[in-house]
Amino acid sequence: MPSPSAPALALHDVSKRYGRRWALARLTYALPAGRSLLLTGHNGSGKTTLLRLVATALSPTAGRVEVLGRDAVTDREGVRRDVALLSHASFLYEDLTALQNLTILARLLGIPSPEDAAGALLTRVGLTRRTDSPVRGFSAGMRKRLAIARLLMKTPAIALLDEPFGELDPQGIRDMEGIIAELKASGATVVLATHLVEQGMTLCEERLHLQDGRAVAA
Secondary structure, three states: OOOOOOOOEEEEEEEEEEOOEEEEEEEEEEEOOOOEEEEEOOOOOOHHHHHHHHOOOOOOOEEEEEEOOEEOOOOHHHHHHHEEEEOOOOOOOOOOEHHHHHHHHHHHOOOOOHHHHHHHHHHHOOOHHHOOOEHHHOOHHHHHHHHHHHHHHOOOOEEEEEOOOOOOOHHHHHHHHHHHHHHHHOOOEEEEEOOOHHHHHHHOOEEEEEEOOEEEOO
16 A cells, blocks of 8 residues: 555665666656656656656656655556656557546546546547547647546556657647646646646646756756
8 A cells, every 4th residue: 555644756866877878867756646746858858767767668767756655666566556658769569549438447447437437538538539430540739639538547646758748739728727737636646747847837736857867956
């Protein structure tokens, strides 16, 4: 069980190396549960690496990552139950429809009436007209909307959003802002990595700026 008093995210002297390059270098930070964090920095600053460490898609080269009091390496499965990552990879089934993609996930999660739950989320993300369309024919923006629906299906305690506004049209950006606000209102912790700093600052209470894998003043 996650510790109710533990921070949502605690980084203890975390470093990550790819070959000779250090993507993160001795990063220490703590984010209280229920708060939202804006993660900023130029391309290559370490934002995506940090999100993937928290999501347990990567392991640190050194240091320790804790998520709700759980070690992200030794309790990988426990962390994955509480965390959902919206990443550049959509992890969608190309030959299945939007509804089928979400229904499969709903069944895996044990959600009652999985097709109804899937349909409701497709409406929430603006894909009602494409419910029965194969994902293979989706635009980048539509794929992003479906990936957002997958994240919402999991109702995560911690939502990790890597450039969630990318590929979205102006209406999609407004919808995404509303979804982030809803996640926060539900008590979820949100970590938002984006180049749209002004929008991010209106949505988040905390900010962590990375430069060459280190935390620096923005």
